[in-house]
Amino acid sequence: MHDSESGRSAATASPKIRSAVAEVIRNAHDARLSADQVVAAARHAVAAWVSALAGDDAALAAMSSSDVARWLLHPLRENWRVAPGPVVTGIEIWRLDADADPPLMKVSIRFSGRQVFDDDSEASGPKASSSDEVIEFAGSFQLALADPVGWRLISGRVETLDDFYGYVFTSQHESADEYLARTGTAWTPDRAGPSESAGSPRTFRITAGFAEHDVRFGASASVHVLRPTAPGRDEAEQLVWPAVEEATMKALGEGDWQPSLNWIDAIELWPSEPLAD
Numbered sequence: 001m002h003d004s005e006s007g008r009s010a011a012t013a014s015p016k017i018r019s020a021v022a023e024v025i026r027n028a029h030d031a032r033l034s035a036d037q038v039v040a041a042a043r044h045a046v047a048a049w050v051s052a053l054a055g056d057d058a059a060l061a062a063m064s065s066s067d068v069a070r071w072l073l074h075p076l077r078e079n080w081r082v083a084p085g086p087v088v089t090g091i092e093i094w095r096l097d098a099d100a101d102p103p104l105m106k107v108s109i110r111f112s113g114r115q116v117f118d119d120d121s122e123a124s125g126p127k128a129s130s131s132d133e134v135i136e137f138a139g140s141f142q143l144a145l146a147d148p149v150g151w152r153l154i155s156g157r158v159e160t161l162d163d164f165y166g167y168v169f170t171s172q173h174e175s176a177d178e179y180l181a182r183t184g185t186a187w188t189p190d191r192a193g194p195s196e197s198a199g200s201p202r203t204f205r206i207t208a209g210f211a212e213h214d215v216r217f218g219a220s221a222s223v224h225v226l227r228p229t230a231p232g233r234d235e236a237e238q239l240v241w242p243a244v245e246e247a248t249m250k251a252l253g254e255g256d257w258q259p260s261l262n263w264i265d266a267i268e269l270w271p272s273e274p275l276a277d
Contacts, residue, residue: 015091024096041151042107054084064153072156086113109139138164167261169233203269208240209262221247
């Protein structure tokens with residue numbers, strides 16, 4: 001990822017506005033709460049944070065306190081920070097409180113990027129090491145409308161998407177060892193692997209590890225689905241959730257159970273026979 005790409009994604013992304021926020025905007029009598037002003041403020045906050053990651057913190061410093069800026073750049077109680085050049089994939093304005101004093105706006109973002117790890121959470125420079133793995137993150141920003149300076153960033157945080165959802169999600173192909181354990185047959189190079197051709201049917205095993213903490217019960221549940229593309233996190237959760245509920249009821253009986261997810265694996269299975277030419 002290049003800084004220019006991340007900068008464009010933050011500056012040009014079209015923020016999604018929730019219906020409740022749109023209703024507040026329609027009823028607002030303050031021009032500063034117009035859709036254009038609110039969207040511009042959200043974009044500016046995200047772009048200022050992206051620029052600060054790349055070393056230019058002037059815009060972020062101008063609209064936030066030093067503490068807010070520090071925790072956005074160095075997440076609290078974490079030994080990592082976001083590497084320069086994240087790609088912002090989504091911005092959503094999900095709350096606007098026009099009656100607060102001052103008016104408040106809450107913005108969530110999704111972005112992909114790399115982590116820079118520190119030996120110490122306060123360390124930087126030579127002690128820091130970067131990961132080449134690109135992962136998904138979530139961020140939240142709260143802004144307050146303060147005259148005469150306009151919107152100010154009064155709080156914010158970033159976290160991995162796994163931390164945001166509270167469970168780890170992985171999506172990958174079945175390994176040769178996993179194929180052997182499942183079929184009893186060794187994988188050989190002449191066998192065709194999973195097809196990623198557009199529209200081709202592909203088999204995925206989605207497995208979720210879960211726990212019902214009220215009774216200290218934990219288990220896993222799986223489903224197999226045939227589809228042309230790999231399921232994303234939200235799709236995988238929706239697909240496997242009925243199996244989680246069924247496994248919970250089977251083990252514990254009828255009840256108002258509320259299992260929580262620990263992890264979800266979406267594994268694309270290799271075909272058990274070579275595909276026809």
